[in-house]
Amino acid sequence: MSQPFSKMGVVGAGSMGSNLAMLFTENGLQVSIFDVKPENIDALPTVFEGGLDAKYRDCITLFKEYKPFMESLGGTGMPKLLVFSIPHGSAADKIIEDIRDHLAEGDIILDGGNEWYLNAERRQKYLQPHGVSYISMGVSGGYQSARRGPSISPSGDKRALDSVMPLLEKFAAKDPKTGLPCVVNLGPAGCGHYVKMIHNGIEQGILGIVNEAWELMYKCLNIDLDTISKIFMEWGSEGELKRNFLINIGAEICGRHHPNNHPSHVLNEVQDKVVQDADETEGTGIWSVMEATKRHVSAPTIASAHFFRIASADRAQRLSVVDNLGESLGAARKQQVDEVFCKAFVEDLRLAVYCACLASFAQGLNLIARASADEGWGVDLASCIRIWREGCIIRSEYIADLLQPLLEKECKLTNILTLRPVGEEVRRTLPALKKVVVTAIEWNAHIPALSASLEYYKYCAGKHLPSQFMEAEMDYFGAHSYDLKCDGPGEVKKGQHHFEWKPA
Structure with a gap:
């Protein structure tokens, strides 16, 4: 039986938490928000003034102390419903301890942070004897999707999930083809966070692939950013990369100039380092690589993209290595090519990007299947594809249309490379990937994810x-x-x- 909820408590007033709060409010909930940092609460009125219709603002109440926050969620016979939108690790443990005396049997905590799945399972076991349900809930799509409707991957106690699923289905992103909500009860324990972790691993691989394609066009072929924006726009509008989220936003990024008719592109001012892994604000990429190693799943696209990010983070150290080894060793070389060659190469690059993206999906799904078998979760891979159709970073319509019906028929499959239609796609596009990798090496471009994808296909299909x-x-x-x-x-x-x- 579904349990109606009229109130929601949001713990965490950052970009994700504040946008979720606005989404909840617009869908009829009274929302209370608490944050351990008072300055985050102080900033919210300005955030809401710019992003929330005035008629909904009175439905949100801000709190700087636990007790009144928790008391605001009570009601006769009504369990409390909370959403955590906070950093992974000890932060959630500290909050649970602080609010423990205010929790009662029947209360439900939805942990929407990027949490390590074993932490989620530990908290489930800790709270279960007290009658409090802790739901391991991945939330995908960044703060924009948190505002308009994210992809959601929950797991945990079935009864608790059944009670909140009507709400989650209401708030989740909707598949534009079917209208179905991008949320499914994935199973028991912490598999919801595990699936979200691997979503981010696949994302990491695709980010690397698209990043490498951008460099080949911008630094090697000397294509200007506005033209690359149009190329990405074309790639994302039809064919194998249709509605690929990272291709779509790549088009926006390459075409974005500074306001007030400033001629400079914003992208040209961005420093060449990704620090979210190295400074440990983002753990899912690290955990994905760790899990691939632990569970003996070959995931080189994901791992190579991750190690590239790690190397990029410490720019000061890189500059010291440049001084020692010489600048030319790590610099992509600009090419002089005619229009015919350029057009043909860009088409090969499009197919290579698709082929490599498919490798990232294959590796991530293989890892989910292996973990599900090891842990006894029973995660359905087709359901993973379904919830990734909208509201998430790895949205890619052509790939979803290819994989979901195949996985619905092969529910016990562990490796999609054994599926004949997937094999046909790889054989069709692998020549383009080979050509791009060989050419990119000659041009000294950085292609860790593209080259790793090629090698992955080669050794996975190696008879001898x-x-x-x-x-x-x-x-x-x-x-x-x-x-x-x-x-x-x-x-x-x-x-x-x-x-x-x-x-x-």
Whole structure:
């Protein structure tokens, strides 16, 4: 039975929390907002004045103390409903401890932060004996989607989720094709945050891919930003990259000039470093790479894009390396090419970007499937694609249209590269990816994600890999043993054969 809610408490008054509050209010809820930093609360009236219709502003109440905040959510026979929109880690633990005495049986906490799934599961176990449900809830799409409708990936206690699902379905982004809300109960425990974490891993891969495509056009082909904006716009309007979110916003970014007719592009003033991983404000990329290693899933597109970001963060150290190794080693080279070559290369680049994006999806979905099997979650990969159709950063209509119906038929699949239609797409576009990678190497462009995607396809489809030599060397120095070719493919476990290459 669905439980109606008329009040919502939002913990966290940053960009995500404040935009969620406005979204909730416009959909009929009385919203209370609390933040541990009083200055964040003080800033909200200005935020609401610029982003919320006056008729809704009286429906939001601001608090700087826990007790009145929690008391504002009470009601006769009505459980309290809270949404956390705060940094991952100890912040949520501290807040739970501070409000613990104000929580009662039946209360529900929706943790909408980018949290480590094991932290979510630990809190679920801590609160469950007290009758408080802690829902592990990924919220995708950034603060813009938080304002208009995000993609939501919740998990946890089924009864609690059933009670809040009508609300979540109301607030979630809607698939423009079907009108279905981009929210599904993904299963038990912390799988909601796990799926959101891998969403961000896939996102990390695609960010790297699009970043590399931009450099090839801007720094190597010397295409101006306004023209690149039009190219991205064309890519995102039809074909394999249709409604790809990162392509679409890339068009906006490349075309954005300073206000007041200033001739300079905003992009040209942005420093070349991504610090969100290195300063630990963003953990999902790090966790995705860790999980790929822990669960023995090959995810080189995601990992290579991540390590590129890490290297970019410390610009001061990079400049020291430039002084030592020379500037030309790491500088993309500008090319002199004719219009025919340029047009053909840009088309190959479009197909290469799509092929590499498909690799990032394959790696992320493989990781979700492996974790789901390991943990007994029963996560449906088709449902993941469904909630990623709108309101999230990895939205990509063509890829979703390709994968969702296939995964609905193959509910126990772990690797989409075994699906024939996916194989056809890879075979069709892989020549373009190869051509782009070879050319980019000649031009000294930075292509960690594109090149890693190419190698991923090559070794995943390798019937005879050179790893037999590696296995022999490991047997030589460590007596690790090996399988024989005549034994067949065998299982993923230690081989039964050893050769005494050299006596001790």
